[in-house]
Amino acid sequence: MKKGTYNLSLSFVGVLADITWYLYAGWCVICLLIMLFSIVILPKFTPPPSVPLHILNKAKFFLSIINYSVGIFILYNLRLFFKNISRQVYFSNDNFKRVKMVGFGFLIISLFETVIFFSLSHNWGSLEYGNFSIQFIFRLKFAILGVLVLALSRVISSGMALREENSLTI
Amino acid sequence: MKKIFDQFTISFLGIVADVMFYLFSGWLLIGVVMILYLFFLNFTGVSNPPIRFLNTGVMSFLYASFGIFIFYQLKLFMKNMSRKNYFSRDTVLRVRLVGFGLIALSIAEIVVNISYFPKLSSLAFGDLMRLLLFNLKFAIVGLIVLGISNAFCYGKSLQEENSLTI
Numbered sequence: 212m213k214k215g216t217y218n219l220s221l222s223f224v225g226v227l228a229d230i231t232w233y234l235y236a237g238w239c240v241i242c243l244l245i246m247l248f249s250i251v252i253l254p255k256f257t258p259p260p261s262v263p264l265h266i267l268n269k270a271k272f273f274l275s276i277i278n279y280s281v282g283i284f285i286l287y288n289l290r291l292f293f294k295n296i297s298r299q300v301y302f303s304n305d306n307f308k309r310v311k312m313v314g315f316g317f318l319i320i321s322l323f324e325t326v327i328f329f330s331l332s333h334n335w336g337s338l339e340y341g342n343f344s345i346q347f348i349f350r351l352k353f354a355i356l357g358v359l360v361l362a363l364s365r366v367i368s369s370g371m372a373l374r375e376e377n378s379l380t381i
Numbered sequence: 382m383k384k385i386f387d388q389f390t391i392s393f394l395g396i397v398a399d400v401m402f403y404l405f406s407g408w409l410l411i412g413v414v415m416i417l418y419l420f421f422l423n424f425t426g427v428s429n430p431p432i433r434f435l436n437t438g439v440m441s442f443l444y445a446s447f448g449i450f451i452f453y454q455l456k457l458f459m460k461n462m463s464r465k466n467y468f469s470r471d472t473v474l475r476v477r478l479v480g481f482g483l484i485a486l487s488i489a490e491i492v493v494n495i496s497y498f499p500k501l502s503s504l505a506f507g508d509l510m511r512l513l514l515f516n517l518k519f520a521i522v523g524l525i526v527l528g529i530s531n532a533f534c535y536g537k538s539l540q541e542e543n544s545l546t547i
Contacts, residue, residue: 337512370539374539377546
């Protein structure tokens with residue numbers, strides 16, 4: 212029963228990694244196509260309402276491209292990490308690299324989320340202190356996740372050292 | 382530099398777990414006060430007690446008690462990590478308890494949400510599927526944590542093997 216639960220969790224992790232990867236990649240492609248349509252094709256048929264909005268759309272587009280590409284980068288590495296975990300390969304150099312990349316990816320996403328939010332959603336003048344701090348805390352969730360994943364990478368490197376030591380002593 | 386960064390990440394996460402633990406404790410207290418206030422109103426014979434108080438109280442109680450449990454385990458896990466006690470029996474136990482806690486939270490959430498429906502027969506198939514889909518997020522995270530706990534378990538066996546070979 213106990214072993215069954217852990218085996219189930221292992222196979223679940225592998226399947227989930229695949230499903231999330233395909234869903235996210237598909238969603239990113241759809242979002243980028245919609246943005247491309249609204250920025251490149253739509254203004255040819257309808258005149259742009261005002262210059263600042265046009266510029267805002269372009270800025271949003273480029274920031275979103277960066278955000279989505281970091282998201283794809285994170286999910287690709289997570290997918291490979293979880294695939295390794297489901298194959299019961301826990302402490303390998305590849306896993307260590309993947310986890311580190313995911314951790315730094317989360318930190319970058321947190322930074323970009325903050326930049327996108329503060330540069331596009333609000334007037335600086337209308338931003339009150341309370342609102343500012345609440346929004347900042349909400350944007351920190353990815354940073355905390357990133358730090359947690361980086362701590363996990365420390366565990367993996369320690370496991371790698373143990374495994375190497377173990378393989379040397381026969 | 383790398384050592385300082387590692388130390389920083391572990392102590393930062395320890396502080397986050399501590400803060401979250403105390404926040405959830407406060408939340409539990411608020412939930413208990415709300416439920417007690419409603420019982421007090423019931424006893425004093427108020428004809429129309431505010432039912433939203435009960436809903437908020439029950440949900441606060443549920444989330445806060447699971448939150449306290451999970452963050453307490455995380456707190457102890459971080460303490461082990463700061464002592465560089467990565468692959469001990471205690472660490473594996475903490476990680477597994479976090480995983481099972483998340484799965485239990487998900488099940489409790491589904492049960493509470495279903496109990497809000499006036500009649501079980503009025504629960505359409507679509508409602509049930511929506512409830513399951515939206516409330517399964519914690520169960521998914523729990524299963525992932527259980528998957529990662531296998532890595533800790535493997536590390537523990539490696540360490541035991543290592544300490545046996547002289």
